[in-house]
Amino acid sequence: MTKRKALSLVVGIGVLIIIILIIYGVTNTLNHTKRADHLVKGVDLSAYQGEIDWELLAAQNIDFAFIKATEGDDFVDSKFKTNWEESQKTQLKVGAYHFLNYDTTGKVQARNFIENVPASNKNLPPVIDLELYGIYEDNALPKEQVKVILDELIKELEDHYEVKPILYTTQRIFKMYIGTDYKDYPIWIVDLDNSWPETLPNGEKFTFWQYSHRGMMDGYDGDETFIDMNLYNGTYAEFIKEFF
Template structure:
């Protein structure tokens, strides 16, 4: 999923115009306390270009953010994708400028859709961020086409400490508070988007959520038969295959059975 550094809106727009689509260019613009985030991005650590051959037997989909300002959703659907996750919020000061159009566009084209929140645990409480996410598109009932919301939590793109300066115990508590608030407000269980090394380093390989919340793994070097997951989970639910897809990040749900359960959860 896409990280969006805290930069003033004008600088962010300029940065996004200067970068070609899906190039993963970085922004070194200065941060400010009241700044708004937009479509400038930093490249994921394991970003890579995949071959034209896509995994077989999995349920394909995409995830997008303001970085993909224009998406041809009819083409996304025609390519065989079943779902789209759209970035809604980050922290408590950013709402994606493209969320509403992308979320509605995906559904209009016949895709199932869902929203995700990029967590910044060092900027505000988990409850505030969950409530902010829900107030700006992160809700949605299990209606047969709306997927449960996602907590995207991974390397800190704004500083050298990838764990946002939190201890294992404080990080686990923060994640737990977000998931608890989301569940209390929606009745649904959020999906956790992360990757194995971060989970080990920043939560101490916590097993606190594996019994209730599904796992979305970002690993662009993995193969369908071997996707590394934190040991607390027996397997993944969603796998981000690449961050350099045709229409955005390309993802796969493990199976049709898993997809049905995810959509209904």
């Protein structure tokens, strides 16, 4: 091979590499640009997911994350403080949730959450996780009794954070405890049949949908292999307008 041909080959290969790098860069930029109408996906997690690599997690086509903060009147998730601080360094929209306990008042539960979760208009509203657990799975409390606890918790959180809390609930519990009483509050509905629920049982529009408890992503190393997956009921532009 002559020096001229060798030089031409080297130049040609160099140009090809530059073209490939340009295409990769443009494609990568497009893939990480938030289109106004793209599907708005997120996760929720707790100490069960162990140590979180938040930069890696955020790079996997998700937009938001809800982090467990507190439960009842004194429990604080062991990973909350670290998860909260590290998540704030990413482009994710982040919120915290409280697991409601039926054995204590809404006021003291609100105090537990408020003492641990900073108030900021840069984050998603607080979430109240309303589930049946333990003895209450088979012996659910009457609606009137739950409403006293829930109403007090809602009021305290709303007064402090100056935003309406999001209510997380299953279809069953929605029918038992929510119904038509909380129409002004965003509802995060759990429905794992993997078909988009058009409306809530009361005919209203839901805000978030938890569609899977068995998502798998990179970026965590806890005993729990899976991570909960969620979608916002709207476009990214609507998501930003509603909460920010």
